[in-house]
Amino acid sequence: MIKNAFKITLFTIICNAMIAINAQETTSSKAIETKIDQIISSLTLEEKVAMCHAQSKFSSPGVERLGIPELWMSDGPHGVRGEINWDDWGYANWTNDSITAFPALTCLASTFNPKLAKDYGINVGEEARYRKKDVLLGPGVNIYRSPLNGRNFEYMGEDPFLASKMVVPYIQGVQQNGVAACVKHYALNNQEVWRDKINVVVSDRALHEIYLPAFKAAVEEGKVWSIMGSYNQFKGQHCCHNSVLLNDILKKDWNFDGVVITDWGGAHDTKQAALNGLDIEMGTGTDGLTSSKKNAYDYYYLANPFLKLIKNGEIKEDILNDKVRRILRLMFRTNMNPNRPLGRINNQEHLDIARKIAGEGIVLLKNEASFFPINATKKITIAVIGENATKPMTIGGGSSELKAKNEVSPLDGLKNRFKNATIIHAMGYASGPSAYGRVVPSSLDANKLKQEAIEAASKADIVLFFGGLNKNYLQDCEGGDRTEYKLPFGQDELLNEILKVNKNTGVVLVSGNAIEMPWISNVKAIMQTWYLGSVAGDAIADVISGDVNPSGKLPFSFPKKLSDNGAHSFGELSFPGDGVNEYYKEDILVGYRWHDTKKIKPLFAFGEGLSYTTFEISNLDSDKKAYSKDESIVISGNVSNKGNVDGAEVVQVYIGKLNSKVARAEKELKGFQKVAVKKGENASFKISIDAKSLSFYDETTADWNLEKGDYLIYIGNSSASISKKIKITIQ
Structure with a gap:
């Protein structure tokens, strides 16, 4: 009777605590922390240890006797992955787990539009909530260092400032649904080859200036509830239990109060996992019940081996209690929050926002003689060449693959929009089926495909060559980096042959990475379209037809x-x-x-x-010429639309230090603003930059250092297109 009464009392405490918080307010209050203390004191050692490791491929246990629920996670960040089996990587073959596939994060970054990042987060968070997920494993903010990295398409480009400004609203949008974002992969996971063991040797300055800022913003500004460690090593320790990254920087310097989760299989040692900042261990190399009669999850590093070290006094119970406190705090924010919304899935609003992001993210790179837009009312013949015009792109790519309810191909999108045109398609090249971890050659006759494409091109008024990569292994795919910079599957050679029979050719690239372009001077136009998800074809047709004026900018x-x-x-x-x-x-x-x-x-x-209209950036100036370290630098000006089409320009502000005492980049992005301007009209803008953001990381003091002296402000619409330079002084 006493035991049952205690159980009821504790359950009442938990329920009261859940009622005390709402969807916007986290558990930072002293009252909630006190209740967490009460729960921790009631848990057995075994129950607490069990909460620190997986019980299935994508869940960790709660405590059934106290009504503490399991935590359920799902891969992201472009949508909620199809349901995976309990103990293995096979799909569960559910019939109700199809979702809306959103554009890849490279596309989101290309919008240079933080408001769209918030919309993205809200919508994907609604789908995760509907699917009863507590943690969405994304977004990714690893820096684009090499165009060969297989997972670049999942990240937000090469600039830490851009990634920081885009990741914060994404996190806020996801978490307003009572679903935790899990920012990944912390840190320095900038390649796939040898990712599970490579030790990254990088200066502290580069670490803090380039590779950590987006994670820092996620924690300090986005208030993210969970972080995923990376597979690689730093300073000889695996990053999923790395004392410098997790204990010193993340939890001490940044005051992160959430949960650190391993990448799947990212733990390697019990003592390091226990002492170096890891909270939940997932995916270690055991498969459920297959290795013994006992539950194999009990043999994770943070399972029975961890319990044994606590019981024999080698590790203090306080270490365990800190992990459990963080996990309970995460639960009060997610699955023990009674006020979180119910979520929605596969509705028109989600498709609309996916299409909006895709349209704003598409980048027009070349447009000779106004090749684009193509008039959709004309009766012309368009040859659509390329496997990428029809190949599904939501599947493949590794853990970010999606089970989209629908996916509109580029070919179908063009057919839907260009009703008056005769559209002929030829595959031209073939990649073979998608297979994770291996390359499967196509069984089709490459020479026959090539000849069919050349014949189709010769009959057309316009050729649209859909090339690029495709999320197959060694293309844009987890687990393997690209092996070459050029286009795969003979695309370069095919394109050269097509140009011999039809010079009126534009290239539409579908990829998440830069590519080599030996044919660039011979094609009329180039459009970078990324992986765009469920409405890819419609969004591409929107831009090709001119229904949407391109405003995307390259994030790398x-x-x-x-x-x-x-x-x-x-x-x-x-x-x-x-x-x-x-x-x-x-x-x-x-x-x-x-x-x-x-x-x-x-x-x-x-x-x-580029755009279908012409912009002029003018009247550029700073509000002052000299600033103290505590002031904001305000850049203002006008954007004029000189053309005949409504559009949007991204004003970009870069700043460089003149005569710095340390080596610096010529200039660094410090502010941007997307400005919509109707045809023939003007719009003003103001961009505010904190003077402290001009600091460099000083390795001699292990702190940020703002140099006094002269700086040069560069204002333009790309890093290579500067409209004006302004000299200022930091006093």
Whole structure:
């Protein structure tokens, strides 16, 4: 009777605590922390340890006797992954787990529109909530260092400021649904080859200036509730239990109060996992009940081995209690919050926002003789060439693959929009079926496909060549990096043959990475369309037809050749390493910082993107010429639309230090604003920049240092297109 009464009392405490919070307010209040203390004191040692590791592929246990629920997680960040089996990686083959596939995060970053990032987060969070997920494993903010990285399409580009500004509203949008975002992969996971063991050797300055800012913003500004560790090593420790990254920086310096979750199989040692900041261990190399009669999850590093070390006094119980406190805090924010909304899935609003993001993220790179837009009312013949015009792109790619309820192909999107045109399609090239971890060649006759494509092109008024990558293994895919910079499957050769029979050819690239373009001077137009999800074809047709005026800007540089990229310029020790260590020899000069500072002209620059109208940025000035460290620098000006189409321009503000006492990039992005302007009209803008953001990370003091002296402000519409320079002084 006493035992049952205690159980009822504790259950009442939990219920009261849940009622005390709402969907917007987290458990930081002293009252909730007190209730968590009460729950912890009532848990057995075994129950607490069990909460620190998986019980299935995508869940960790609660405590049934006290009404504490399980935590359920799902891969993201572009949508909620199809349901996976309890103990293995097979799909459960449910009939009710199809979802809306949103554009890849490279596309979101290309919008340069934080409001759309908030909309993205809200909508994908609603779908996760509807699917009864407590943690959405995304977004990813690893920095684009090399165009060969297989998972670049999941991230937000090469610039830490852009990634920071886009990730914060995404997190806020997801979490307003009572679903935790789980920002990944913390940190330095910038390649797939040897990702489970490579030790990244990087300066503290590059770490803090380039690779950590987006994670820091996620924690300090986004108030993210969970973080996923990365597979690789830093300073000789795996990042899922790394004392510098997790204990010192994340939990001490940034005051992160959430849960650190391993990447699946990212734990390697019980003591390090216990002492170095890990809270929940997932995916370690056991498969449910297959290894013994006992539950194999009990043999995770943070399971029975952890329990044994606590019982024999080698690890203090306080270490365990901190993990459980964080897990309970996460639960009060998610599955023990009675006020969180119910969620929605596969509705028109979600499709509309996916289409809006896709349309704003598409980047027009070349448009000779106004090749685009194509008039949809004309009776013309359009040859649509390429497997990428029909290949589903929501599947494949690894853990970010999706089970979309529908996916509109580019070919279908064009057919839906261009009713008056005769559209003929030829595959042209074939990649073979998607298979994770291996390349499966196509069984189709490559020469026959090529000849059919050339014949189709010869009969057409316009050729649209749909090329790029495709989320197959060694393309844009988890678990393997690209092996070459050029287009795969003979696309370069095919395109050259097509140009011999029809010079009126535009290229539509579907990829999450930069590519080499030896044919660039011979094609009329180039459009970068990313992986766009459920409404890919409709969004592409919107831009090709001119229904949507492109306003996307590149979130990373396109080098002319691979050796022009900073990481690759130093040889294999810099990328991908020697299998043991990898040395980030380009240091802070990542992406456009490298191209600008070393005067190596890229094929296309960071921030670059054309429009169907013409903009003029004018009346540019700063509010003052001298600032103290506690002031904000305000840049103002006007954007004029000189053309005949409504559009939007992204004003970009870069700042560089003149005569710095340390090596610096020529300039760094410090502010941007997307400005919508109707045809023939003007719009004003103001961009505010905290003077402290001009600091560099000083390794001699292990702190940020704002140099006094002169700075140069660069204002333009890409890193390579500057309208005006303004000199200011920090006093």
